[in-house]
Amino acid sequence: MEGLSVSDANLVVYVHPSRSKNVSQAILRELSSLLFKFNETFDGVVLAYAVNALDKHARILSGVHPYFCVRLKANLLLFSPKPNMLLEGKVVKLMRESIHVIVLGFSSAVIVDEDIRDEFRYKSKRGEGKYVSRVHKRHTIKVGTIIRFLVKSLDEEILHISGSLIPDHTGSVGWLDGDVKNSTTESNKKRKQPDGEIEVQELGIASGDTHSANNDRGIKKKKKRRNAEEH
Amino acid sequence: MGVELAHNGECHEMEDVNFSDSELVYHVRDALISVQTGDSDSYHQLVGVMHHSERLAPDEVALLVTSLKALSGAVSYIDNVHHDSLLNSIFGMSLWKYGPDVMDALLELIIALAASNGKYVDSCLDMLVSNFMPPMYLVNTLKQPRGLAKKEQVLSRVHTALEGIVDLIPMAASRLSSVVVHRMPTTFKKDLQKDHLMYRTEVYVENILRLESGAIREFVGSRMLMAVVDMLIELDVAIGWDDILQDDSCKGIFAIELEDADEVAADDDNDENDYAELPRTLNRKSLGKNIVADLLDSLMVQTFEHLESCARNKRLGEVFETLLDSFMLTILNTYKSKFAQFVMFYACALDPEKCGVKFANTLVDRFVCSDNAVTRMSAVAYLASYLARAKFLSAAFVASTLKRLVDWCLEYCETQNGEMNPKAHRVFYSGCQAIMYVLCFRMRSLMDVPRLKSQLLVMPLGPVLKHKLDPLKVCLPSIVEEFLKQAKAAYLLTTSETFIFEDLLESDFSRDFGGLERLDMFFPFDPCLLKKCDRGYIRPNFVYWKHVRTTYGSDEEDSSDEDITEDFVVVNGESFMEEEGAGSLDEQHLDLDEFDYAMNKMSITPKNGFTYRFGGEQMQMPSRIRPSTTPESL
Numbered sequence: 001m002e003g004l005s006v007s008d009a010n011l012v013v014y015v016h017p018s019r020s021k022n023v024s025q026a027i028l029r030e031l032s033s034l035l036f037k038f039n040e041t042f043d044g045v046v047l048a049y050a051v052n053a054l055d056k057h058a059r060i061l062s063g064v065h066p067y068f069c070v071r072l073k074a075n076l077l078l079f080s081p082k083p084n085m086l087l088e089g090k091v092v093k094l095m096r097e098s099i100h101v102i103v104l105g106f107s108s109a110v111i112v113d114e115d116i117r118d119e120f121r122y123k124s125k126r127g128e129g130k131y132v133s134r135v136h137k138r139h140t141i142k143v144g145t146i147i148r149f150l151v152k153s154l155d156e157e158i159l160h161i162s163g164s165l166i167p168d169h170t171g172s173v174g175w176l177d178g179d180v181k182n183s184t185t186e187s188n189k190k191r192k193q194p195d196g197e198i199e200v201q202e203l204g205i206a207s208g209d210t211h212s213a214n215n216d217r218g219i220k221k222k223k224k225r226r227n228a229e230e231h
Numbered sequence: 232m233g234v235e236l237a238h239n240g241e242c243h244e245m246e247d248v249n250f251s252d253s254e255l256v257y258h259v260r261d262a263l264i265s266v267q268t269g270d271s272d273s274y275h276q277l278v279g280v281m282h283h284s285e286r287l288a289p290d291e292v293a294l295l296v297t298s299l300k301a302l303s304g305a306v307s308y309i310d311n312v313h314h315d316s317l318l319n320s321i322f323g324m325s326l327w328k329y330g331p332d333v334m335d336a337l338l339e340l341i342i343a344l345a346a347s348n349g350k351y352v353d354s355c356l357d358m359l360v361s362n363f364m365p366p367m368y369l370v371n372t373l374k375q376p377r378g379l380a381k382k383e384q385v386l387s388r389v390h391t392a393l394e395g396i397v398d399l400i401p402m403a404a405s406r407l408s409s410v411v412v413h414r415m416p417t418t419f420k421k422d423l424q425k426d427h428l429m430y431r432t433e434v435y436v437e438n439i440l441r442l443e444s445g446a447i448r449e450f451v452g453s454r455m456l457m458a459v460v461d462m463l464i465e466l467d468v469a470i471g472w473d474d475i476l477q478d479d480s481c482k483g484i485f486a487i488e489l490e491d492a493d494e495v496a497a498d499d500d501n502d503e504n505d506y507a508e509l510p511r512t513l514n515r516k517s518l519g520k521n522i523v524a525d526l527l528d529s530l531m532v533q534t535f536e537h538l539e540s541c542a543r544n545k546r547l548g549e550v551f552e553t554l555l556d557s558f559m560l561t562i563l564n565t566y567k568s569k570f571a572q573f574v575m576f577y578a579c580a581l582d583p584e585k586c587g588v589k590f591a592n593t594l595v596d597r598f599v600c601s602d603n604a605v606t607r608m609s610a611v612a613y614l615a616s617y618l619a620r621a622k623f624l625s626a627a628f629v630a631s632t633l634k635r636l637v638d639w640c641l642e643y644c645e646t647q648n649g650e651m652n653p654k655a656h657r658v659f660y661s662g663c664q665a666i667m668y669v670l671c672f673r674m675r676s677l678m679d680v681p682r683l684k685s686q687l688l689v690m691p692l693g694p695v696l697k698h699k700l701d702p703l704k705v706c707l708p709s710i711v712e713e714f715l716k717q718a719k720a721a722y723l724l725t726t727s728e729t730f731i732f733e734d735l736l737e738s739d740f741s742r743d744f745g746g747l748e749r750l751d752m753f754f755p756f757d758p759c760l761l762k763k764c765d766r767g768y769i770r771p772n773f774v775y776w777k778h779v780r781t782t783y784g785s786d787e788e789d790s791s792d793e794d795i796t797e798d799f800v801v802v803n804g805e806s807f808m809e810e811e812g813a814g815s816l817d818e819q820h821l822d823l824d825e826f827d828y829a830m831n832k833m834s835i836t837p838k839n840g841f842t843y844r845f846g847g848e849q850m851q852m853p854s855r856i857r858p859s860t861t862p863e864s865l
Contacts, residue, residue: 036402093346093399096253097304100346100399108400110346112307155349158402162348 044080256304299336404450615665653743663702720783
């Protein structure tokens with residue numbers, strides 16, 4: 001899944017004098033207030049932080065309130081979905097007009113029927129709806145399926161994503177990644193994370209490419225261009 | 232629109248029925264799109280259907296339902312610029328006006344709208360929360376038995392819709408909390424239809440509590456509970472002291488109050504205040520007519536019942552955490568909160584071993600560890616009143632908590648070399664007063680248990696109370712006097728110095744240490760004056776001074792509960808400190824009755840055997856919250 005990254009950040013926290021008894025707590029509190037909100041500076045949503053190094057000394061600011069500023073280094077896990085990125089999430093509601101997905105448990109996404117490629121046909125049986133591919137009968141999307149979709153836009157206030165299932169390499173992850181015989185050209189290698197939190201999946205590729213980073217990026221770029229042309 | 236009303240949308244099979252439904256959806260989409268090209272006829276027709284809400288005929292209902300359902304399928308085409316009249320009419324619809332079919336369709340639309348685009352989430356949540364309260368004209372109907380069904384019909388759907396939105400958009404939960412808090416009814420005083428306002432506010436709070444215990448409680452629960460406590464405090468503060476106490480005869484008590492007499496007169500629009508009422512009696516009648524007090528009363532009862540249901544569902548522990556945090560944050564620092572703190576009292580009563588103990592320990596910690604003197608004094612005042620009044624606390628626990636207080640006081644005065652100084656050592660004096668106050672209530676019960684008696688005898692009360700800092704002179708004279716009397720009778724402590732108090736309630740020294748906030752006379756858990764709260768919930772768990780066995784008192788059985796009469800005057804007469812002593816006449820008669828009763832019983836005298844008490848020496852405990860000495864404006 002794209003959009004997740006770990007970045008090293010140099011931060012400055014201004015601590016109010018009343019908190020001088022327990023500075024670490026004050027700093028952690030301040031950092032926690034960043035969580036699950038879109039941050040302009042980081043250009044993403046902070047999901048987790050780990051404080052690396054804390055300065056031993058802090059400068060006291062002159063002024064009405066003598067705040068003191070503590071510098072620190074931290075690792076931040078950021079989620080910054082951008083248009084044309086591929087994300088994965090679980091389907092929570094499925095209708096003829098739209099598919100509703102939750103990404104990473106907190107971010108909501110919606111894919112409207114115009115953005116679902118014609119390959120998928122909506123079927124409703126016994127009150128339960130599902131999308132079935134006309135080409136590959138086993139490729140189905142139901143409530144509970146993890147799907148991979150393309151990002152169209154992001155509402156930063158409420159972390160609501162508008163997505164698309166137009167590109168060919170979108171759809172049910174289980175089908176896309178699991179079914180080697182039917183896989184097409186692309187390799188779906190997730191970006192490696194330094195923390196190793198996200199599973200890295202590699203497909204056995206029919207073309208037999210050895211995976212060099214440049215090569216992959218090249219393929220991705222081609223895909224992007226292709227998509228851009230399609231739209 | 233000319234749309235044929237097809238089947239009612241039940242999809243057993245796949246294609247045929249859905250086909251006509253999707254036709255409708257496409258039609259609506261067309262209507263929406265064509266607005267941008269200038270052709271808004273269909274669109275206006277659609278808006279017209281939404282607006283039509285009065286006395287709907289069945290076919291009109293069907294049309295509305297169909298339109299709503301079709302709109303649900305077309306939400307991605309709704310644009311907040313071009314279709315604002317449609318959006319306004321949707322968000323302005325009140326669920327209370329319709330039957331279940333329309334409600335369901337409308338809610339489906341709202342959920343779809345919220346999930347389609349982030350910019351509609353707030354408005355959708357706002358619309359749902361605005362449906363927490365019924366419209367004014369429906370209030371009378373809803374108060375009747377059949378109205379309950381209607382209320383449940385609407386509210387259950389509203390909450391299901393809220394849960395549905397949070398399921399689809401997890402981040403909406405925090406927005407929901409904000410919307411609920413933002414929309415809380417806040418004007419309580421001058422309102423034309425007071426009853427209706429009360430009812431609607433109660434329903435709103437019912438909804439808040441429902442969110443607290445509902446499916447999304449994980450995300451909104453604690454904020455909801457804090458919102459309720461905040462509302463209780465607001466109401467509490469809105470009740471003026473003069474609404475409660477009609478006492479203008481005690482000398483010196485109201486002397487300082489002259490300056491705010493004008494303020495009070497201007498402020499008080501409750502013209503039912505009758506200053507010609509009997510002096511020295513709490514004017515319950517006046518309070519009863521006070522709409523704010525009534526509202527607070529019923530909201531507190533609602534909260535109590537909610538706590539009871541939490542206890543039944545075994546989640547009182549987590550709720551208590553939030554409640555305690557809320558208390559320490561708001562109630563503790565509210566200047567003389569009158570009744571809101573009883574929420575804590577009742578929560579503790581529901582689970583004395585965990586919650587009851589935790590409350591006391593947190594207060595002790597705050598007293599011992601905090602930096603702010605006023606907070607510390609307030610905390611120890613709450614602690615003292617709590618330990619004295621909570622029937623459900625074991626004597627052993629009271630003893631161990633007292634020990635902590637005494638130890639702190641001893642440590643404090645051992646580091647002090649100075650003389651008596653009420654202002655400088657006010658935290659210390661408030662600690663001492665707390666100890667004495669609790670012992671006035673509990674000494675006998677502690678002395679009766681050998682193990683606790685020895686604990687008590689070992690406590691360094693002497694070194695603390697007879698220290699150079701002279702707490703016996705600084706603390707509230709009435710408390711000191713009662714304490715010394717009991718301590719002497721119990722051979723706990725004797726003083727060589729005789730203290731002449733002249734029946735004083737307070738002294739200059741106590742005023743000094745009490746400070747502007749008059750924390751020397753703060754007894755927050757004095758008998759609750761709110762009728763419904765008190766009678767049904769607090770009373771069984773509450774210790775009345777009248778029923779306290781003192782160490783010098785006769786060894787009678789605890790007065791039966793019949794003594795807790797409906798006569799409010801008596802119940803509060805016992806805790807009312809009289810200066811002239813004339814007002815205690817009633818009390819005197821009562822005591823003589825009790826005395827006779829005791830004599831007839833002839834029980835075995837205890838080791839500390841004073842068996843007499845004469846009315847004249849009967850000391851009233853100054854356990855009434857007295858507004859006397861500090862102007863309301865503070």
